[in-house]
Amino acid sequence: MKKFYYIIFLSLFSSYFVKAQEVDSTLITELKKIYINLEYNTIAYDDLKKKWFINDPDFVRDVFSRFIINNELRISGKPATSDIIKQKSKGIFDGDIVIDVRKRFYDDELEYFAFIPSYELLNDKPQPLFDAVEDPFALKDIIQPSLYEKIQKQQYFFADVTKEVFDVKPGYYFNLNFNLLNPEIMFWSTTSNQRNKYLVSFIGNWGNRRIFLPGWFSPDYTVGFQLSYYKVLSADPADYTYKVALGTTQEAGKPFVSDLPKGSLYKSGQSIYFKINGNLSEYMFPSFPKLYMNLEGQLTFGDYKNSKFGFTRTTKFYSIRDYFILNFTKRDLANVFDLGMLEAGLGVASHSLYHYEVDPKKTKMVDLDKKDFFNKFTHFIQADIGLTKRGGLLQHESKLVFSYGSEGFGYFGFDVTFMLDDTFGFTASYYSGFSVNQTKYPYRTDKYLVFSPIIKINY
Secondary structure (H helix, E strand, O other): OHHHHHHHHHHHHHHHHHHHHHHHHHHHHHHHHHHHHHOOOOHHHHHHOOEEEEOOHHHHHHHHHHHHHOOOOEEOOEEOOHHHHHHHOHHHHOOOEEEEEEEOOOOOOEEEEEEEEHHHHHOOOOOOOOOOEOOHHHHHHHHHHHHHHHHHHOOOOEEEOOOOOOOOOOOOOOEEEEEOOOOEEEEEEEOOOOOOEEEEEEEEEEOEHHHOEOOOOOOEEEEEEEEEEEOOOOOOOOOOOEEEEEEEEEEOOOOOHHHOOOOOEOOOOOEEEEEEEEEHHHOOOOOOOOEEEEEEEEEEOOOOOHHHOOOOOOEEEEEEEEEEEEEEEEOOOOEOOOOOEEEEEEEEEEEEEEEEEEOOOOOOOEEOOOOOOHHHEEEEEEEEEEEEEOOOOEEEEEEEEEEEEOOOOEEEEEEEEEEEOOOEEEEEEEEEEEOOOOOOOOOOOOEEEEEEEEEEEEO
16 A cells, blocks of 8 residues: 555656656746847847957867866757767867857857867868857856956957958958068958958069079069968968969079079060969868968060170070979978977979070071970979978978989978068078089089078068
8 A cells, every 4th residue: 555655656746847847948948038039139240240269279278178177068958978078178189179259249248159170160160069158148157257358358369250341441461571582562351251361462483493493593583463362260371272373574683693604594585474372181182181282383475586685796595484393292290399390292393494596686586406395394303391380489491302303413402481470580592403514504503592581561
């Protein structure tokens, strides 16, 4: 009999408990609806709200620890297990997690906060590591008011990805790189969504080390315009998606005339320059990040008249009219004792060489070699390895280069660039050739040294 009453009691209690749970769940749902409706709905302004990514690793780790302490890391509304947290915390330790933040439209409160893996930023709708927090007051309770205010005031390193209307604020950011060898003057920028960026620059280039003419002895100075595209803004300006450049080459002066080789190089016609440089990881090898391809070249499509050279007597000279370069670079292979990130590259290059005679009494140049177009090319294969460190007070980029050509000679050398606070610095290149027959190739020397100071202005 006692068992019978006990069963009835349990049944009534269970029924009451289930009903209470249903009422409680219904009440919570209703309260959420009321709370949401109390807030002014600004979804129509989502694309114009202030948005940024927190990519300061120490700050991200600090905020993440607050979530762990308060047991607020959730997946589909339920607290994440310790195993899942340990598994996903690896990205925090590696510095591959950023925080996606969005402010409300009408005040400074944060209406969206989420931990995002860096690779997810390439997607239109990045998937967060854990559930996003969409309540500023709940977020303040989790991370404490002091950290919350730091996020509001952006007192750390971050990348602003707020959308700019196409025709409202063009050119709000500028990067002026004054470098005699490779200047770049960025004069206009725009965006088509809240993450990407298009940059338009005026560029220059003196010499080309991939065809063993790093400068001083080069008769050409390349000038043109470059479009750079960033699918996702990053703290590292080298993380671009692609760059496209188009320009021409102009005659360049030659300092240190006493050190020029016996057979000088001259520019012999109008030419066009092109470059296509892109991150193949975005299009072909997503599992192989930061693999960059560079394709560039020069085509000479016209001949100067003899009067253009200003010679007073019959003169023979050499001219490099066309060249083509294709190389691949893998960045961030490894962190070498905090000295920088290791990178390596491999590529090929070809250039055509013409031997001309100019008689000032005649109108046109005479081609002395009489070779067909393809037999005028010399081919090089090239490999390089280097270290790059960006960010911090001192930045540097150094690279060792080795190349060998189809004519039986080659060269090795190095490029080095040092910058202080990414504002003042210098760049230098040194190359030394081997097996260079200066009787057969009188336009070359066996050693090249070029350098330039650098001043950068960012605003």
